[in-house]
Amino acid sequence: MPDALAAAQLRRLLLERFPVFGQLPGPQLERLLAEAQLLRVPAGGVLFDATQPCRGFPLVLEGGVRVAKFAPNGREILLYRVDPGQGCILSGGCLLGHSDYSARGIAEEDVTLLSVPPALFHQLMLEFEPFRRFVFGMYGERLAEVMELVEAVAFQRLDERLAQLLVHRGPVIEATHQKLADELGSVREIVSRLLRSFETRGWVKLERERITLLDPKSLAAHGRL
């Protein structure tokens, strides 16, 4: 595939995922497309980690990224997800010269991202107000999400949080019990046990790597309290 075509596709994808760049003056957009690196990370790959310094500000084009904390004993808890159309503010904070965050970013599916070099990132932040707004907005959202998470972990029971998670993930969830446990910061056995209790109540149907919601209302009601 000729480069010109690839470049045109990349531009379309970028603008589709990040409408904010639609307002960026032509020359700067060209520069962004020219200087940013297109990266692919296979599912399960590590995008960034506690120790690693960041080499750019990643804009996620395709695929989802899990940002999570890991305990030494192997347990983990999901802090938030970075979806296509979002950037990684941890790297942003890192680029702006703050303490590095000790969280890990894992590709949930195959991830395509555009890595904006530090110099260009800083220039965009300085000169392009909409981009600044965009980055600010993400910070705000993340902070709010993580604050909610603190509340949930501190005050809610695990069955409530699991019920919420199931409702949120839609009518059919394709995931192992281990994955769900990893989102909640718990362990497989407990999630299995709780799922079984949901099943005996007729709220869900359990199959290998698949959970089907039969009574979302009851689950939702169980979740919020």
Place this chain on the structure above:
Amino acid sequence: MPDALAAAQLRRLLLERFPVFGQLPGPQLERLLAEAQLLRVPAGGVLFDATQPCRGFPLVLEGGVRVAKFAPNGREILLYRVDPGQGCILSGGCLLGHSDYSARGIAEEDVTLLSVPPALFHQLMLEFEPFRRFVFGMYGERLAEVMELVEAVAFQRLDERLAQLLVHRGPVIEATHQKLADELGSVREIVSRLLRSFETRGWVKLERERITLLDPKSLAAHGRL
């Protein structure tokens, strides 16, 4: 006291607490001092709450603010503290037009703050890069703090977190057990129980509204694990 004197004092205090405004051009600094409202909130007062829309961006000059989540059953957990020289990014996020955060801000001591009106806040953010950096920096710090908190709540035992808290709060802590419980998101009885166990180990001395650290090293060692 004549207004001119008060104004001079206010300027000095503002620049002392917020060195970032030292770089602000004279006329804009004057405008800031003229338009911003000086507010005082007595200890225990509510600075902002889930529902309340924010009427300005508060810069804390004196006193500390606790930002916490509250559970319906009366339990609470401290998310972070806003000290003199810091601003309330919740209000910032609110001013930048994001979803309002359902957290409450409580004056820990008597608080003096300067409330920057929305219009001026937006102008500063747009035109004054150092202020932007300052606000960004606070976002980054808060996010990092709250992410650490998630990890602590999810994976650490309460005695560990309590030990850390005690060490962090210095050699003599003047606080009720209830206050400590409120920071940790627990209840008084448990904190009392744990403190007693620390006491029998010779790590602390307990008195009414006072905890004296006798063996900070052991406490610290107990904390990180």
Place this chain on the structure above:
DNA sequence: GCCGGTCTGTAACCTCAGTCACCTTCGATC
């Protein structure tokens, strides 16, 4: 002094959730 509220100590009890151990089931691969 007496009386109120606040702070603390403490015991009995209970529940949620984590750990351990082991087994079964399923699916892919040789």
Place this chain on the structure above:
DNA sequence: GATCGAAGGTGACTGAGGTTACAGACCGGC
């Protein structure tokens, strides 16, 4: 169809932490 690893089921046990219910200690005001 034998084998192996991943996924899931299940039970026994344990422990951390929350709840309830008091009682005593301290401190202020009257």
